[in-house]
Amino acid sequence: MQKTFTCIMCPKGCRVKLTVENDEVIKVEGNECPLGARYAIQEFKNPLRVVTTTVRIKGAALKRLPVKTAKPISKSLIKECLRTLSDVEVNAPIKCGEVIVKDVCETGIDVVATREMLSLNEKDEEMKDKMQLFDFLLGRVKEIIDVPCNSYEKFKAICQLFIDNVGHYNWVGFYILDESKKELVLGPYVGEPTEHVRISIGKGICGQAVEKMDTFIVQDVSKEANYLSCNPEVRSEIVVPIFKNKKIVGELDIDSNFLSPFTKEDKEFLENVCEMCSECF
Numbered sequence: 001m002q003k004t005f006t007c008i009m010c011p012k013g014c015r016v017k018l019t020v021e022n023d024e025v026i027k028v029e030g031n032e033c034p035l036g037a038r039y040a041i042q043e044f045k046n047p048l049r050v051v052t053t054t055v056r057i058k059g060a061a062l063k064r065l066p067v068k069t070a071k072p073i074s075k076s077l078i079k080e081c082l083r084t085l086s087d088v089e090v091n092a093p094i095k096c097g098e099v100i101v102k103d104v105c106e107t108g109i110d111v112v113a114t115r116e117m118l119s120l121n122e123k124d125e126e127m128k129d130k131m132q133l134f135d136f137l138l139g140r141v142k143e144i145i146d147v148p149c150n151s152y153e154k155f156k157a158i159c160q161l162f163i164d165n166v167g168h169y170n171w172v173g174f175y176i177l178d179e180s181k182k183e184l185v186l187g188p189y190v191g192e193p194t195e196h197v198r199i200s201i202g203k204g205i206c207g208q209a210v211e212k213m214d215t216f217i218v219q220d221v222s223k224e225a226n227y228l229s230c231n232p233e234v235r236s237e238i239v240v241p242i243f244k245n246k247k248i249v250g251e252l253d254i255d256s257n258f259l260s261p262f263t264k265e266d267k268e269f270l271e272n273v274c275e276m277c278s279e280c281f
């Protein structure tokens, strides 16, 4: 009997042909290195897989914790392993790599957490850290605005400050309102270049914020039909108008690569920033 396997030990993907007699491998062909032979024989005799799934977690912001087997286990044990894990519930906090089930299904292999999950109290701590950071940044923004240089340089410095210090701000830029054309025009920014250098009022999240004359937060851009995408990695966006004499003169636009990262602290902080920026117009 002959059996063929595609080796996955390296990108070459050799097609390894085994000749088998009475359940014994008697010939290996097609592999360019010994790893191919080892892989194909293992696949024939006892295929191994890393099992990835989730288990219930209590006391965390999320309901399930992602886990995996620390090493591959026999494919024949996957069902049993999943059944065992479906009964498991852990308590937050959990560290990344922490053992969740020791010696799962007597394989000698542990199931470990693949991400950290803070307890809700720690989330509160995180929130305090966020507010401290925003307090500090507000002070820095004030310093930048007080420097005697042009508005373009000030706005650029603010963008850079946020990109450098706030993990969930992944594209930061200013749009300036061109009242005569009813368009927003891209100003200073830090992040991936964008094709949206001019945005009509009402278009996209930026254009809608002008219409609403208010901060517009979209925690999941995939759920917003009127959205102009710049970069597929972006998951959420906040746009804060800048007012001068009660009229919109521009906007601060922030994209995040995280889902639902913006809290009322972000909104308050960015509205304060925009109030400060107003004097640059």
Ligand code: SME
Binding pocket: 171, 173, 194, 196, 199, 203, 204, 205, 206, 207, 226, 227, 228, 229, 230, 237, 253, 255
């Ligand atoms: N996403 C915006 C367009 C501008 S970029 O994010 C830089 C929007 O929907 O208006």
